[in-house]
Amino acid sequence: MEFRHKSVLLEECMAALNLRPGGVYVDCTLGGGGHSQEILLRTGPDGKLVAFDQDPAAIRAAGERLKEFGERVTLVQSNFVKLEEKLQELGYTGVDGILFDLGVSSYQLDTPERGFSYQHDAVLDMRMDPTQPISARDLLNEWPEVEIARIIREYGEERWANKIAALIVRERTNRPLETTGQLVELIKRAIPVKARTGGPHPAKRTFQALRIAVNNELENFRSALLQAVRMLKSGGRVAVITFHSLEDRIAKQTLAELARTCVCPPELPVCVCGKQPEVKLIGKAIEPSAEEVAENPRARSARLRVAEKI
Numbered sequence: 001m002e003f004r005h006k007s008v009l010l011e012e013c014m015a016a017l018n019l020r021p022g023g024v025y026v027d028c029t030l031g032g033g034g035h036s037q038e039i040l041l042r043t044g045p046d047g048k049l050v051a052f053d054q055d056p057a058a059i060r061a062a063g064e065r066l067k068e069f070g071e072r073v074t075l076v077q078s079n080f081v082k083l084e085e086k087l088q089e090l091g092y093t094g095v096d097g098i099l100f101d102l103g104v105s106s107y108q109l110d111t112p113e114r115g116f117s118y119q120h121d122a123v124l125d126m127r128m129d130p131t132q133p134i135s136a137r138d139l140l141n142e143w144p145e146v147e148i149a150r151i152i153r154e155y156g157e158e159r160w161a162n163k164i165a166a167l168i169v170r171e172r173t174n175r176p177l178e179t180t181g182q183l184v185e186l187i188k189r190a191i192p193v194k195a196r197t198g199g200p201h202p203a204k205r206t207f208q209a210l211r212i213a214v215n216n217e218l219e220n221f222r223s224a225l226l227q228a229v230r231m232l233k234s235g236g237r238v239a240v241i242t243f244h245s246l247e248d249r250i251a252k253q254t255l256a257e258l259a260r261t262c263v264c265p266p267e268l269p270v271c272v273c274g275k276q277p278e279v280k281l282i283g284k285a286i287e288p289s290a291e292e293v294a295e296n297p298r299a300r301s302a303r304l305r306v307a308e309k310i
């Protein structure tokens, strides 16, 4: 299958990163390599790019696409939760810009055997890194009902989470849950017809929740964003594209916290905390234009947040 992924908010990201010729940039989410390629094209013959992806298929395909840039590119097959460690191993103490384009690529979604999509009947996998020990199948067949319900409620913001978890657990006592099709059927049974007509696909929230849990997405992103800010040179930019409210909240709150000055209670006459802001926020969240959404529906929920290291 051809690796296809249309990069979201491409021009906006390039502007946000304030690219300069000869700079060092990091793409934490290489995917199909669209953003990476653009960074390389715009940073001249001396610009360098380090690109992370935990999915070997992305590294392979984007490696091919970026071959023409030779030694200007370093590909790192790793979770971006190891951002600081890996950059230091490569000898970098500071970089000029860092990009996160979170979530899964269209390629991952459209490859049935990866098990990310409720549109295909396939094995329940959902691991971005196929060597990671826990898949969606393990989680659904082994975790306690309360934990499954919590995941679906918190990460999917699904109001029928308890009912879905109860049906999952009842089903697995008869036969293990193996396929996305089996799960979709259970979700449909758990949600009353009235509540699941007219809106998005009834399995959308539960699938999002499981993917987040299987890949520990929120914790890893929070940690990596803090590491990214530590690794930026003064004046360097971090740009983050999120695709749902949970990710966006983490981006917004983490960057706002890093941008804050004194955190002393207002009743104290003088500052005793000495907190200095580490970043300044650059503008408000940027959303894709109507034209981009019309051309690429996946961009619909995207939000770009940007901050500059002080």
Ligand SMILES: C[S@@+](CC[C@H](N)C(=O)[O-])C[C@H]1O[C@@H](n2cnc3c(N)ncnc32)[C@H](O)[C@@H]1O
Residues within 6 Å of the ligand: 005, 006, 007, 008, 028, 029, 030, 031, 032, 033, 034, 035, 036, 052, 053, 054, 055, 058, 078, 079, 080, 081, 101, 102, 103, 104, 105, 106, 128, 220
């Ligand atoms: C939305 S796609 C990126 C698309 C890319 N910007 C482009 O223009 O083609 C997200 C990619 O990030 C990878 N990814 C997501 N979370 C990751 C993590 N914690 N560590 C490393 N890679 C991750 C996924 O495997 C996927 O390939």
